Amino acid sequence: MIQKTHTLHDMFCNSSPCCNDAGFLQKNNSLDEKSRMVGAFKESAKNQMSCDNSERFTRAETDFSNLFARDLLPAKNDPPKGWRASTWSCLTNQSRWSRSWWTAETRSSMESEQVILDSSISFHLVWTSSVWLENGSPLLPTLTCEFTYEIAPVFVLMEQLTLKKMREIIGWTNGDGDGLFSPGGAISNMYSVMVARYKYFPEVKTKGMSAAPRLVLFTSEHSHYSIKKAGAVLGFGKENVILLKTDERGRVIPADLEAKIIDAKQKGYVPLFVNATAGTTVYGAFDPINDIADICEKYNLWLHVDGAWGGGLLMSRKHRHKLSGIERANSVTWNPHKMMGVPLQCSAILVREKGILQGCNSMCAGYLFQPDKQYDVTYDTGDKAIQCGRHVDIFKFWLMWKAKGTIGFEQHIDRCLELSEYLYNKIKNREGYEMVFEGQPQHTNVCFWYIPPSLRGMPHGDKRREKLHMVAPKIKAMMMECGTTMVGYQPQGDKVNFFRMVVSNHAVTKSDIDFLIDEIERLGHDL
Amino acid sequence: MIQKTHTLHDMFCNSSPCCNDAGFLQKNNSLDEKSRMVGAFKESAKNQMSCDNSERFTRAETDFSNLFARDLLPAKNDPPKGWRASTWSCLTNQSRWSRSWWTAETRSSMESEQVILDSSISFHLVWTSSVWLENGSPLLPTLTCEFTYEIAPVFVLMEQLTLKKMREIIGWTNGDGDGLFSPGGAISNMYSVMVARYKYFPEVKTKGMSAAPRLVLFTSEHSHYSIKKAGAVLGFGKENVILLKTDERGRVIPADLEAKIIDAKQKGYVPLFVNATAGTTVYGAFDPINDIADICEKYNLWLHVDGAWGGGLLMSRKHRHKLSGIERANSVTWNPHKMMGVPLQCSAILVREKGILQGCNSMCAGYLFQPDKQYDVTYDTGDKAIQCGRHVDIFKFWLMWKAKGTIGFEQHIDRCLELSEYLYNKIKNREGYEMVFEGQPQHTNVCFWYIPPSLRGMPHGDKRREKLHMVAPKIKAMMMECGTTMVGYQPQGDKVNFFRMVVSNHAVTKSDIDFLIDEIERLGHDL
Incomplete structure (x- = not known):
């Protein structure tokens, strides 16, 4: 909740606290092994590429904080140097472009893990620079689009590789899908x-x-409103999105799902789809996926797991049991831009059955997706999407993963959960606080009321409810007025406005949490 | 088509060739007037803000090419300086945060054109930094999301202001909508x-x-496939998207629209929506909007103009007549990321009727859109969208507009059209070229066949067609192999594969075009 300074150096340097891990694939690559692989790649790349500036293939030990801005950005009439030289000379000098950038051999070498994961960043920028030919935006080449392999070959491959890794983490066989x-x-x-x-x-x-x-579609009354919105947008109608009851912790009650399926069938409706939420927005609750999957199998329904918020916990050996059963889902939403700290936007939709996205969305536009291209057109991803060009969301995620490693993400997530546990433990029995639900939160969402002294003796009832409903908005307004911090609040069901404190920034400290508590008390004391 | 070097300096400095214009609002603000306004703003800002580091409010004369990377990026344990200091000190030092950032007065001063358009960039970054509290991504504050005013107040206002300006340019009264x-x-x-x-x-x-x-929906057979895709996604069904005939230039034949509306009604279907394309993907054709609008009014249908590709021409006094009648549309798609050179993604949907986006998409999620907030919640844009958080696409566009001005965009667009006219004039009567349609293209799309010498004497017929169909794919493959350039091709209707050369980068030169022609001839000569 309280911002921290971070450097790009943190992201690139393996010596930063969260980066001393075994890398993207959890292999225990020693530095020696890494340099060996990079070396091998250098050789093969030299042989394959006409652009043989070997400087390009040195790995990014670059200390960004010592580079001039003009080293990072395109500039006119000055001799390029360093990291930028390696990238930029290839962008500006046509004769150095890779003759064989699109060939099957090069692609297959790209697909080998070592190459795509250990080669230098500049190499990737060069490969993706082809979009300049047709697009020509006068900004950085990283801001290119994805829909055909020829336009963004590296981003397409990065996306494929990363999605496969995510599917493996979900637990789908061989990461297929x-x-x-x-x-x-x-x-x-x-x-x-x-x-x-x-x-x-x-x-x-x-x-x-x-x-x-x-x-009809089923989702819990605590689920994200986007499921209902999808029902409205796609022509099902909001009223055909049936809301399921939850327990006091905000988790779906499986028996209610089954009862509502039976009820819908009796009315002649056709149950199609069940959403299980892994990490609800307000309570951070995890629906019991295995129980829901049993029911979906029994009635032959599509099971989707909305792990937009909670999907990140899959990276944590300590917390991933909360998503137990996710491997039985037909599809999963997982937003690295939430719990994993990737800058917005970065959201993945993962589907267990291969080919169905293409079947669902393809329109076979002749001007983009020519079957007579010189490469395997199954690499063209555009016709799977409801978008045409797509913003490149993979690059920053891939960079972060490369920098932090799987273990870095695990540490990030464990740390955030630890911090919210710290908050929970501090306030659960503290005078002036009341928890919205009993027990330790499943995610980092800590939901609580602050009860100002004036309300503490008041008997429970409508009058107290009415007054308590005003407390969080007033404190939040004062927080914004003072500019010290900002914590969200909302009502939920029959519960009046309460604070929902969420930690997703692992740089938050316990003293930040202490400050938050003090600040709420300072601002709310006289209400 | 051939990439050029550009500097961020180009974007920020008014002395660069395309920037010597009258600014965002086409006012003839002299530099004197500008500094006066900035000065006035400094004073008012000092009074309003507790964060009174006046350095923050000096305008960005900053020469980015002389800054260290660490001046631009967050860094640990080093004293901030210059432009970064002004931004970063406010991000990291809570006590400097604006006490009144969210108040009505401050907001209304933000809305005044002078302030939002002439104040310094750093100021905006400060304002948008509030998202760090809840999000905490360890990267630049510009990468924040938009859905509530409190999370991204400046981006929300930038978006509102820019969309209004775009609606004014479309010609809707007062820019309303x-x-x-x-x-x-x-x-x-x-x-x-x-x-x-x-x-x-x-x-x-x-x-x-x-x-x-x-x-049923109507759109031309030359229109973008996304209209048909929308039909499939939204539950209309592809076959209820009726394709309209076009003339030899790819423009809708209005009589065909009327005939198909009548036919649909006779079958008992209900015509709902007509899409007119302003700048088709392949031919760059502009449908006759006024004629189509007459028919839509007669039959009470929604008129949408897909100006994704051609909308940019609205910025050109010379070319905007091609979109004549667009002010009669109910909605317009306009992608600054295409013809205006803004990096992908930046696309606007503009609607003439105010409130209808909200009505259509609102789900009133209690956890985000609390009615009891301390500010005017009509500034919360999230419930209008089918997304929840949105990537900030406005900032880069706003920066470019500020740097280039309306006249800068006009020059960009006029230049691209000039270049494609140059290409057209060079090849229209040149041996070995055949134009796909007669007459000068309406947009920058120049569509042509290259006829290798071996096909030049061949009589027209299936055999020639078959051979010609292979020429463009072969030349493109060789282009990619050589790494010299890349031009797209596709078939269209009964026309075999042809090249479609598009210019959207104003940095392309006539010698680039000459090179392209030579290259096609060099590569295709022996086919």
């Missing part, structure tokens, strides 16, 4: 409903919703 | 269909498509 980075969790969730509809009623794509019976 | 930046033209087009459906059949939001009769 499909996926895309989409512009946010709401769109990822929308994809899941679209794909489910296509799986069971493919004719809707051509004939529209009138070709299907009345389809 | 609504809009959003969305993740690309395909999604913007999807919004237009959603909003049209909500306008005529609002009950679909709740009850689904089964509450409506069989609805």
Whole structure:
């Protein structure tokens, strides 16, 4: 909650506290092994590429804090140097472009883990620079788009590799399946409903919703509003998104799901899709995925897990049991831009069945997706998406993963959960605080009321409720007025406005948490 | 098509060739006037803000090429200086945060054109830094999200102001209406269909498509595939997207639209929506908007103009007549990331009727859009969108507009059209070239076949067609192999593969075009 300074150096240097791990693939690559692989790559690259400036292939030990801005950015009429030279000379000097950048051999060498994971960043920028030819935006080449392999070959491969890794972490066999980075969790969730509809009623794509019976979707009353929004957008209708009851911790009650499925069937509706939330927005609750999966299997329904917020916990050996059963899902939303600290936007929709995204969304636009291209066009991802060009969301995630490693993410996540546990323990029995639900939160969401002294003796009832409802908004307004901190609040069901404190920045300290508590008390004391 | 070096300096310095214009609002602000306004702002800002480091309010004369990377980026344990100091000290030092950042007075001063357009960049970064509290991504504050005013007040205001300016340029009275930046033209087009459906059949939001009769959409056979995709996604069904015939230049034939509307009505279908394309993907054709608008008015249909590619021409006094009638549209897609050179993604959906985006998409999620907030919640834009958090696409566009001005964009666009005219004139009568359609292209799309000597004497017929179909793919493959350039090709209707050369980078020169022609001839000569 309180901002910290970070350097790009943190991201690139393995000696920073969270980076002393075994790297992207959790292999125990020693530095020696790494340099060996880079060396091997240098050799093979030299042989393959006409752009043989070997300086390009030295790994990024570059200390960014010592570079001039003009070393990082395109500039006119000055001799390029260092890291920038390696990238920029290839961007500006056509004769150095890789003759064979698109060939199958080069691609297959790209796909080998060593190369894609250990080669230098500049190499990737060069490869992605081809988009300049057709696009020509006068800014950094990293800001390019993805939809065909020829336009963004490296980003396409990075995306494929990273999505596969995510599917492996989910637990799907061999990491098989499909996926895309989409512009946010709401769109990822929308994809899941679209794909489910296509799986069971493919004719809707051509004939529209009138070709299907009345389809119903199920999601908990604590789930993100994007499921209901998807129902409205895609033509199911909001009222056909049936909300499930939750327990006092905000977790779906499986028996309620089954009862509502049976009820819908009796009414002649067709149950299609169940969303289980892994990490609800307000309580941070994890629905019991295995119990829900049993019911989905029994009734042959699509199971989606919305792990936009809680998906990050899959990276933690300590906490991933909360998503137990996720490997039984047909699709998963997982936003690295939430719990994993990747800058917005970075959201993945992952689908267990390969090919179904393509089937669902392809329109086969002749001007983009020519079958007579000189490379394997299955690498063109554009026709899987509801977008045409896509913002490159993979690059920053890939860089972070490379820098922090899987273990770095695990440490990040464990740290955030530790901090919220610290907050929970500090206030659970403290005078003037009341927890919204009993027991330790499953995620970093700590939900509580602050009870000002004036309300502490007041008997429970409407009058107290009414007054308590005003407390959080007033304190938040004062926080904003003072500019010291900002914590969100909301009502939920029959519960009046309460604070929801969330930690997703691992740089927060216990003293920040202490400060927060003091500040709430300082501001709220006289209410 | 051939990449050029550009510096950030170009973007910020008014002395660069394309920037010697009258600024964002085409006012003839002299430098004197500018500094006066900045001065006035400094004074008022000092009075309003507790963070009174006046250095912050000096305008960005900063020469970025002389800054160290660490001046631009957050860093640990070193004394901040210069431009970064002004931003970063406020980010890291809570006590300097603006006490009144969210108040109505401050907001209204932000809304005054002088302040938002002439104040320093650092000021904006400070304002947007509030997201760090809840998000805490360890990267630059510019990478924040937009959905509530409190999270991204400056970006929300920038977006509102810029969308209003775009609506004024479209020609809607007082720039009234609504809009959003969305993740690309395909999604913007999807919004237009959603909003049209909500306008005529609002009950679909709740009850689904089964509450409506069989609805049909119209778009030309040359239009972007995203209209058909929207039909599939939203539950209309692909076959209810009716394709309209075009003339030999790729422009919709209005009589065909009217005939197909009548035909659909006779079949008992309900015509809902017409898309007119301003700048088709392949031919760059502009549909006759006025003629189409007449028909839409006659039959009470929603008129959308897909100006994703051609919308930029609105900035050019010389070329905007091609979109004549666009002010009669109910909605417009306009992608600054295409013809205006803004890096992907930056796409706007603009709607003439205020409030309808909100009506269509709102789900009133209690945890985000609390009505009891301490500010005017109509500034919260999140509930208008199908996304929840949104990537900040406005900032780069706003910066470019500020740097280049409206006249800078006009020069950019005029220059690109000039270059494509140059290409057209060079090849239209040149031996070995055949134009795909007669006459000068409307946009920068120059569509042509290169006829290798071996095909030049061959009589027209299937055999020649078959051979010609292979020429463009072969030349493109050789281009990629050589790494010299890359030009797209595609078939269209009954026309075999042809090249489509598009210029959207104003840094391309005539000698680049000459090179392209020579290269095609060099590579294709022996085919």
